[in-house]
Amino acid sequence: MKKTILLLIVVSLVAPMLFAAGQSEAADTNVIKLGVLAPLTGTNAEYGKGFEVGMQMAVDKINAAGGANGKTLELVVRDSKGDQKESSDLARQFADDMSIYAILGDFTSGCSMANAPIVDAAGLVQLSPTASNPNYAGMSPYTFSIMGRQDSEAPFFARYIIQKYLGLNKVGVIYINSDWGASSYSNFKAEADRIGLNIVSAVNYVQDEKDFSSLITKLRAANPEVVLILDQGAVPQIINQIRGTGWNVQLATLGPGTSEQLINLTGKNAEGLVLSTPFFFDEADADLMAWRKEFVSKAGFEPTIHPVCAYDTVYLIKAAIEASGSGEITRQTIRDNLAKVSITGVSGPLKFNEPGDLTREYMICAVENGKYVVKEGFDYAKQ
């Protein structure tokens, strides 16, 4: 019995190596294979499916238009189940398979970070569409992410939305006392101190708070020109309760993005609300609407920003391949070119900074007549 188990273990260890070796021999020089790590099953399955559909849409379009430098792109999709161990095993397989030129994925920061030492040792790019942990991209020269860092939006908010767009100086902040809320606030405060914004009052609350009236009274006593709300779930309640006291202060929020739920819950109280978002399905943009329609027909559900970023990663790889010109394409040239290329993706302009992630250029949105309206485009931050 013991021998049988031992044999099974040996076989299971050796089999993937043989399999991987077999694949690398069959490498076709006219095909560039990209490994995809996505949680196709488990809690994040919707996002994994979004990755698969979004990336395949990009590959189909690129191949139909003649490929990248004349070479056909091919996806090798593997299910990481949102599990770091699973993801690492798959990343190692990709690393050993020399026909794989780059990895696209994984979905979570946790999985992507677990894979960082593996891709670093293999000299293989891991380009994550969605990992937003500020520590991820700096882990290796081969790790990249395009979601934008958690610590870049709050400073943007201070500088461009409150100081430049609204032209206001006295800010009252109400934020949720959580990992996310506290770090967002400290990032906001650091930038506010740097540019001379005056935070006249900052109050916080814990998850599941329902009554904000005393916090609102406290904020109001400090007489701010704008109230910034840092949270997701409680933002509608805070807006309703602020308006319920008859206080017509300018409102701004960081966290919920262009959430439809927020509009549904607040109605006319949200009117005039200002917020930031890296991406927005603008109904006036015919190309974007066509993209959304295609995605819905293939995936069967409405896209969020995540499949959009997944789509863009394929175009980034394409740009990196094309940047080699007539030279040889290797894992290393893809990495070197990827760090340099600059494209405008569906999710916005994409150019990596030193660690390998990017500072998203956020759009400024306002609620007008019950709808999100983009007030300033991507280029605003460049001014």
Add this chain to the structure above:
Amino acid sequence: MKEGSYANMWDTPPSYSLYETGEAGRMDYFLNQLINGICQGAIYALMAIGYSVVVGVVGMVTFTHGEVIMIGAFAAYYMFFLSGNQIILGLIVSFAASWVLGYFVYKVCYERFFNAPRHVSLLTTIGFSMLIKNLSQIIFGPNQKPMLDVVEANFFRIGAVQISELQIVIIITVIIMATLLSLIFNKTKFGIRLKAVSQDKTASYMVGINVKRVAMLGNCLGCGLGGIAGLLLAVYYQTIQATMGGPLGMKAFASSVLGGLTDVRFSALGGLCIGIIENLGITVTTASFRDMFAFGFLILVLIIRPQGFVSKKGAKV
């Protein structure tokens, strides 16, 4: 004096200083926080009144009160959705819905356990509250729902001290409910039976009171008051959610314990105290410490007076 409703508030210039600087401004600010505290305390008081009626009459502690409150809020939500802003209709429906739920709570959690050890019915109420909460999440959905503006958002000002029409409606409703309950307890035969049962079940049985029936009705009455508290909470916070009951049940329990668990008047006082202490606590710190003030105050009072504000047995109004 009366300010305009906020339907056209966008026409008014943005942000103005509400408070004067210096001592006068500080006082106004303090008074505003006090009003917030009284309003919240009034809702806690109504929850606590219902709670102590249940505990007093049935004689067993309940942990379903949070869910009873939640059902009242949802009943009001659907009633307002159908009828517009008929607040009286909403009050009746939420009272009735929670009354009906109270009947089931009685049947499941109390009826068969009067002679069983106390922890049996206690655990049953905890289990039943989970059942109601999870069922509600399935039926109503897990998301927050927006409450309609039932009371127009007008507000009144005396200097910088501001009180909204909504706050006035809430405080008045609570006072009316408390007065009605007091009348029932003191002026009706049913109320006297309720008092008798809460004071001594065996003696009540001996003088010919149908103890189980009275306990059932008393339980339903307490739950109905909880349902009205749910309506007020929903209107005040403008959102409802299936999971809203848990922390509220704890506040009702704490207020009630503060008042001595079964004394209705002192439970109401306990609720009011907790509401005010919370809001004044937030004045000097921030809302992350809300529950610390509420329960810290409770512990402090219980250390000094373990019996709460009052010590005599039985429900009194």
